[in-house]
Amino acid sequence: MIPGDFRVPKISPKILLISCLGTLITLVILIIAVLFVGSAWWTQPLFGFDEGPDQPIAFKHSPHVKDLGMKCTYCHRFGTEGAAAAAIPPVEFCMSCHRVVGDDNKEIKKIRDAYNGGKPIDWVRVHRLPDHAKFYHPPHIKKLSEKNNIEASEVCSTCHGDVASMNKVKQVSPMKMGWCVDCHRANGASTDCTTCHY
Amino acid sequence: MKQSKWGMVVDLDKCTGCQGCVVACQAENNIPSNEKSDYDEDRVIQWIRVERYWEGTFPDVKARFIPIMCQHCDEAPCEPVCPVYATYHNSEGLNVQVYNRCIGTRFCANNCPYQVRFFNFWEAEWPDSLKNQLNPDVTVRSRGIMEKCTFCIQRIRRTKRDANVNGFEIDDGSRAINPACVNACPTEALVFGDMNDSNSKVSKIKEKESKKSGRGYHLMEHYGTSPNVIYLKKIEKNKSHSN
Numbered sequence: 001m002i003p004g005d006f007r008v009p010k011i012s013p014k015i016l017l018i019s020c021l022g023t024l025i026t027l028v029i030l031i032i033a034v035l036f037v038g039s040a041w042w043t044q045p046l047f048g049f050d051e052g053p054d055q056p057i058a059f060k061h062s063p064h065v066k067d068l069g070m071k072c073t074y075c076h077r078f079g080t081e082g083a084a085a086a087a088i089p090p091v092e093f094c095m096s097c098h099r100v101v102g103d104d105n106k107e108i109k110k111i112r113d114a115y116n117g118g119k120p121i122d123w124v125r126v127h128r129l130p131d132h133a134k135f136y137h138p139p140h141i142k143k144l145s146e147k148n149n150i151e152a153s154e155v156c157s158t159c160h161g162d163v164a165s166m167n168k169v170k171q172v173s174p175m176k177m178g179w180c181v182d183c184h185r186a187n188g189a190s191t192d193c194t195t196c197h198y
Numbered sequence: 199m200k201q202s203k204w205g206m207v208v209d210l211d212k213c214t215g216c217q218g219c220v221v222a223c224q225a226e227n228n229i230p231s232n233e234k235s236d237y238d239e240d241r242v243i244q245w246i247r248v249e250r251y252w253e254g255t256f257p258d259v260k261a262r263f264i265p266i267m268c269q270h271c272d273e274a275p276c277e278p279v280c281p282v283y284a285t286y287h288n289s290e291g292l293n294v295q296v297y298n299r300c301i302g303t304r305f306c307a308n309n310c311p312y313q314v315r316f317f318n319f320w321e322a323e324w325p326d327s328l329k330n331q332l333n334p335d336v337t338v339r340s341r342g343i344m345e346k347c348t349f350c351i352q353r354i355r356r357t358k359r360d361a362n363v364n365g366f367e368i369d370d371g372s373r374a375i376n377p378a379c380v381n382a383c384p385t386e387a388l389v390f391g392d393m394n395d396s397n398s399k400v401s402k403i404k405e406k407e408s409k410k411s412g413r414g415y416h417l418m419e420h421y422g423t424s425p426n427v428i429y430l431k432k433i434e435k436n437k438s439h440s441n
Binding site: 130131132133134136138139142192193194195197198 | 286288289292294296297298299335336337338348351352355359362363
């Protein structure tokens with residue numbers, strides 16, 4: 001070829017189609033990735049991750065809360081001394097009923113095995129704020145129940161959604177700083193940085 | 199609830215230099231233990247330290263101790279130099295550090311005349327045997343950020359929260375708020391409290407000792423930092439009594 005003698009190379013329609021398709025697919029994947037990361041950054045991931053994690057024992061809230069009418073605070077005790085964490089009840093606590101209830105249920109057998117083996121159940125944590133953000137349940141429960149004139153157990157759904165209907169507990173609120181501060185503004189609670197960060 | 203303004207009084211006449219406050223602070227606030235090499239490199243982290251001075255020449259010498267922690271200055275020199283507002287004055291008169299906001303410029307430490315701000319040059323590490331003693335109410339600071347005495351803000355928050363939820367009043371007695379160093383001090387050389395409450399111990403000492411005849415003074419007063427820590431001078435013994 002003489003230098004400067006430039007001809008556009010012939011591209012077969014097949015290759016053109018493939019490269020067009022390739023670009024399109026890459027674009028779509030990119031958009032999905034951006035959307036996913038973006039949504040996860042600002043609030044909750046848009047899709048996927050909408051099931052709670054698997055727990056070592058397939059515990060469901062509904063038979064306890066809906067059928068038996070147990071109060072949330074019966075199991076998740078905040079303690080009179082104002083313990084920070086809502087805490088998951090210990091195995092002995094479940095055994096107070098399951099020593100007699102559910103003889104032929106294999107999930108309940110796991111509770112009994114754990115109890116007889118003297119081992120705690122390794123529940124997978126669903127909600128977790130980073131170490132630098134401090135959250136305490138008691139003031140929230142007190143203030144929100146007094147303000148709306150409802151029972152402590154009815155306050156939980158403000159932040160945790162309808163736990164009783166969930167198969168596996170999942171996080172429904174974004175639990176990002178903006179979410180906390182929005183409600184604090186609306187309720188006249190403190191928004192000083194050191195309310196939550198220290 | 200009334201707005202508090204936290205302050206401390208350090209009575210140098212009572213300080214024996216025992217370092218109890220230093221150890222208590224270290225344990226309460228998740229401060230990693232300082233190795234000898236840290237001292238050699240001048241990179242120790244000590245939110246409260248006891249400085250020792252010798253006065254006179256042997257055999258007629260006296261040891262002088264002075265515990266120094268963040269002075270929580272009203273006109274804090276560290277605050278205006280922070281480019282990201284990670285350190286500021288909160289409504290309770292505390293000079294606070296928002297760790298997650300800090301980007302580690304170290305301007306604040308350089309502008310502090312008391313040398314009470316510390317930079318995390320390394321990721322904090324603890325021996326396995328100490329990991330379970332970390333205080334869950336205090337953030338473990340990561341590498342690259344500044345930290346300093348908080349007047350144990352986690353204790354202030356906890357007590358206020360309990361007072362709010364369980365409905366009791368905070369006072370100077372059994373319902374008192376005290377930082378770890380104050381609780382640990384065997385001679386009660388350190389006193390902590392609310393300067394806005396005229397009945398608190400600190401307010402009373404401040405009123406008595408700020409008079410001309412009193413022993414009260416601030417560290418490096420001439421800088422105009424208006425600290426919230428008041429020091430009380432050592433009482434000089436009559437020469438004939440001391441041998």
